[in-house]
């Protein structure tokens with residue numbers, strides 16, 4: 001069976017105190033009844049403290065980004081080895097905000113994927129179309145191309161360390177969500193693209209998360225869909241009760 005995952009992408013929110021406060025609140029929650037891997041992605045500055053604070057917890061830590069180089073003159077950047085050394089297990093690569101605001105290209109994302117795998121970091125690889133592409137009925141093509149250009153240079157055996165997050169850009173932070181049917185339809189498509197590129201096994205084993213305005217009141221319906229294996233949560237992950245409710249929607 002595929003791993004079900006609920007991950008909180010905190011984006012550029014929470015200073016150290018706020019981060020510790022949120023983690024403490026999350027540690028009080030009993031996630032044991034949900035058969036779900038819980039992941040949080042605090043900002044870089046809070047990762048080490050998060051690792052210390054979550055030592056006795058099953059909650060895993062992700063970074064929100066990674067640099068593709070080993071080390072050196074890359075002012076302001078954070079290397080795979082640095083992330084590893086502070087207890088990071090997952091990295092988010094290709095979030096639409098990085099693609100759009102920081103102009104991260106498919107080629108760059110492909111390098112980040114290679115760098116993360118080299119350092120035994122698991123990847124949450126984000127894909128998703130913008131509104132114009134959805135309106136033009138191009139979303140199936142768009143996600144396929146994003147996978148081909150950013151991810152498909154890796155071999156089938158590396159896919160066990162990859163989770164895909166489908167996040168339609170028009171649903172991020174907008175309060176608008178894909179309907180459960182829209183999510184299912186495109187997740188099924190993504191799984192087929194994986195089967196065509198790799199094999200049926202890889203397609204069957206790869207967790208595909210939905211992201212985009214997932215809230216406690218819509219998570220259950222979305223997660224109930226056959227090809228939706230969890231969620232990548234933005235805004236609602238900043239509130240321990242909301243995030244826990246989403247986790248418990250499984």
Ligand code: 13P
Nearest residue numbers: 009172173212213234235
């Ligand atoms: P929201 O849940 O705030 O829409 O954000 C989704 C997201 O971008 C998670 O990576």
